[in-house]
Amino acid sequence: MNYFNCSLLGVFLLALSSVTQSLEYKQICGNLSDAQIETQPAVLLSGGADSSSSDEKLATEWLLNQANGGDYLVLRSNGLGGQAKWVCRNYAEHISSASEVSIDSLDDAEHPAVLQLIKKVEIIWIAGGDQKRYEKFWKGTALARVINKHIHTKPIGGTSAGMAILGGAYYAPRDKALIGSQLLDNAFHHRGEDVFIDDLIYHPLLKDTLNETHLDRLIKGEDRSSRAFGFLAQLTKSVQNPMVIALNEGSFLGIDQHGNGRVWGNGGYILQATSQPETLKKGQPLVWHQQGKAVTAYELNKSQAHAKLDFKARRFEGLKQTYWFTTGGAEGFVK
Numbered sequence: 001m002n003y004f005n006c007s008l009l010g011v012f013l014l015a016l017s018s019v020t021q022s023l024e025y026k027q028i029c030g031n032l033s034d035a036q037i038e039t040q041p042a043v044l045l046s047g048g049a050d051s052s053s054s055d056e057k058l059a060t061e062w063l064l065n066q067a068n069g070g071d072y073l074v075l076r077s078n079g080l081g082g083q084a085k086w087v088c089r090n091y092a093e094h095i096s097s098a099s100e101v102s103i104d105s106l107d108d109a110e111h112p113a114v115l116q117l118i119k120k121v122e123i124i125w126i127a128g129g130d131q132k133r134y135e136k137f138w139k140g141t142a143l144a145r146v147i148n149k150h151i152h153t154k155p156i157g158g159t160s161a162g163m164a165i166l167g168g169a170y171y172a173p174r175d176k177a178l179i180g181s182q183l184l185d186n187a188f189h190h191r192g193e194d195v196f197i198d199d200l201i202y203h204p205l206l207k208d209t210l211n212e213t214h215l216d217r218l219i220k221g222e223d224r225s226s227r228a229f230g231f232l233a234q235l236t237k238s239v240q241n242p243m244v245i246a247l248n249e250g251s252f253l254g255i256d257q258h259g260n261g262r263v264w265g266n267g268g269y270i271l272q273a274t275s276q277p278e279t280l281k282k283g284q285p286l287v288w289h290q291q292g293k294a295v296t297a298y299e300l301n302k303s304q305a306h307a308k309l310d311f312k313a314r315r316f317e318g319l320k321q322t323y324w325f326t327t328g329g330a331e332g333f334v335k
Contacts, residue, residue, distance in 0.1 A: 023101070023108045024080050025117075029088035030097030032071050032120055037096075039122050040257045042066040043166065043203060044157030047247030047268060048128055048213045055265035055302065057090065059252035062264075063123065064094040066155040066256070070122025074100040075147075076162075077133040083125060095123075104133070109141035118146045128160030132194075135165070135172040139200050151203050160213050163247070167211040169197045169235055179219050180226025181330035187233060188282035195231065197238055205255050205311045208239040212246035215268050226333050228269070229324055232295060233277050233286055243314065244271040253300065259312030263300045270298040270309075270316055271324070285329030294325040297335065 044063040046056075064072070064087075072095045074083045084098040101117065103109050118124065124147065126134075138144050150156060156166070164170045171177075171194060178191035195210070212228040228246040235242035247253060247268035255261045274296055279287035288294040299320040307318035326333040 023104070023111065023114070025099065025101045026080055026084075027097060027099040028084040029092060030071070030095060032099075033096040035096075037068050037070045037122050039068065039070060039154040040066045041151060041153055042155040042254065042256045043151070043205060044155070044255075045163045045166065045211060045245065045247060045253045046157065046159035047163065047215060047249050047251040047266070048160035049217075049249035053250060053265065055250065055252060059254060059264040060087070060091065061094065062254050062262075063125075063155055063157050064091055067122035069094060069096055071096045071120060072098040072123045072125065073118065073121040074098075074125045074127055075118075076100065076102050076127035076129060077104050077137060078102065078129055079104075081127055083127055103137055103143060106137055106141060109138050109143035115142055115146050118143070118150065122154055124150060124154070124156045126156070126158035126162030126165065128162055131161035131164045131170060131172040132174060134161065135170075135196065135200065144200060148202050151201070156203070163211050163213050166201055166203055166206055167209045167245070168202065168207045169195060169210040169231075169239070169242070170200065171195050171210065171231065178227065179222050180224060180228075180230060180333075181222060183230030184226050184286050184326055184330040184333055186283055187230065187277075187280050187286040192230065192234070195234055197235075205259055206245075208235070208241055209243045209245060210235060212244055214249055215246045216248040216266070225269075225324075225335055226330060228271060229288075229295060229326070229333065229335070230286060232271050232273055233280055233288055236273055236276055237280065241314070242273055244269075246271060247300070251300070255309075255311050259310055261309030261311055263302045263304075263309075265302060267300045267302065269300060270319075272296045272298075272314070285332075286326055287328050287332075289325045289327050292325050292334075293323045295323065297322045297324050
């Protein structure tokens with residue numbers, strides 16, 4: 001029996017999930033298509049905690065339209081969720097099928113049926129959760145290789161942890177995540193050491209870019225603005241032109257095959273370094289002032305219809321522009 005024939009693939013995965021300890025797969029609606037579908041290599045980022053708003057629906061429709069009615073697959077870890085079911089319920093006319101698979105071991109990430117499934121689909125969506133599981137189970141595997149092949153000709157997106165790992169740089173903490181004041185007061189705090197660069201997904205539009213999610217979520221009275229700033233400072237030691245895309249919850253950023261970006265929802269910031277930090281040492285507060293212009297912050301807002309976001313050239317015109325800096329640690333941070 002040819003288990004990788006498209007019509008039998010879903011059956012095989014369902015059978016496989018019943019005898020393995022970790023792999024879970026479910027096709028929610030439609031049937032995997034054998035048709036050759038013209039697709040575009042777009043990316044959609046979501047800051048997380050989506051509220052099923054009109055903005056979420058518009059952003060999702062934009063992503064689906066990049067694949068002209070193709071198959072939609074949710075990749076996740078730690079069990080199946082409801083994303084594919086939501087797409088089936090709201091966008092059945094835009095897709096051939098929608099399914100989910102949970103990859104929870106290195107064996108899952110190497111299994112031929114999983115790899116064939118990913119090769120078949122036109123749209124990949126990486127769910128939220130814990131990006132450390134993605135780093136642990138996906139990095140260096142055949143799964144990562146087929147995803148990296150996919151992104152050059154087909155669309156991909158992700159929310160929360162799924163958005164985080166789409167950056168060329170990403171934060172995957174091994175234990176409790178740090179808050180921004182910890183990072184600014186110690187530029188290489190031990191909870192901030194788990195920043196990985198160019199070792200998982202290599203999206204050409206997100207090279208040397210770290211994606212920060214849930215920007216406006218408060219933890220101990222802090223949002224993640226100072227953490228995004230601190231991560232950008234760290235990246236200046238490793239890459240030449242680092243950038244941080246920081247999105248609020250319920251915010252979406254779409255980037256098409258030409259590098260043109262558009263925003264839906266609650267916005268956020270694009271942060272670009274204008275210089276090197278004055279003090280960036282372990283155990284010392286970060287000093288990154290540069291006459292008050294250390295980092296250029298472009299404010300993302302869906303109402304800025306005439307803005308031009310060019311992620312290939314990294315030029316962002318028509319956006320409100322401010323500067324972020326710190327004269328020393330968290331206490332000196334200004335945005």
